[in-house]
Amino acid sequence: MELLGLDIGGSGIKGATVETETGELTAERFRIDTPQPADPSAVVDALAEIVSHFNWTGRPLGCTFPGVVRQGVTLTAANMHGDWIGLDAAKLLSERTKSTVALLNDGDAAGMAEMELGAGKGVEGTVIMLTLGTGIGSAVFYQGRLLPNTEFGHMEIRGKEAEHRASAKVRKERGLSWQEWSLRLNEFLARMELLFTPDLFIIGGGVISKADKFLHLLQANAKIVPARFQNQAGIIGAALAVQKSLE
Ligand code: BGC
Secondary structure, three states, X not given: OEEEEEEEOOOEEEEEEEEOOOOEEOOOOEEEEOOOOOOHHHHHHHHHHHHHHOOOOOOOEEEEXXXXXXXXEEOOOOOOOHHHOOEEHHHHHHXXXXXXXXXXXXXXXXXXXXXXXXXXXXXXXXEEEEEEOOOEEEEEEEOOEEEOOOOHHHOEEOOEEHHHHHOHHHHHHHOOOHHHHHHHHHHHHHHHHHHHOOOEEEEEOHHHHHHHXXXXXXXXXXXXXXXXXXXXXXXXXXXXXXXXXXX
């Protein structure tokens, strides 16, 4: 089934139509810079522009959000405007686009895409997906079932939130070498292993297009693989989420 997936990120808001059987994008991705400040009305304007671009008004769509989402309500906003906290964002977007909307955490969406169609397909044990971008997104699966809103990026490591040490944004801002950054990531992976003993880590986010620079530097007992859908995993997972909501 062809459905629209939207992905709200710290630097860009992206969308594409997706064939949910395969995860293939059926049209070229459309991207708008994330408005600053990223308050709900500015972001919903940008989302509505993407929906119009694809002539999708009135048709079901999925959308990711970089914070905790429960039943359509955005509960945290670490890298977004505080006005998102407690907002029924799914309803807002649904009213604006006259569409059925599935809204979910961005890490969860990326993980769903990878588990159903990508690097985690068929893996029955514990899988942890991590997206490295403005923040660090996470998703945990056991026997293919998602435990939503895990928020591992906010885990404290030596007195600091993990995403303030080891996100892709931090690497750039601090001018860390790939080696230096990998050490920080390895510390984070070690903490995850201590707590969850995963079978597989899937690493995604924008920086995974540069996997050749750092993936070989990552170390864990679990297998570590790059996301098959790279930075499109969020869009694809959003489309899969709305499909599920229609079933
Ligand atoms: C948010 C998460 C999100 C991650 C990646 C974190 O700051 O709390 O919900 O998944 O960033 O965007």
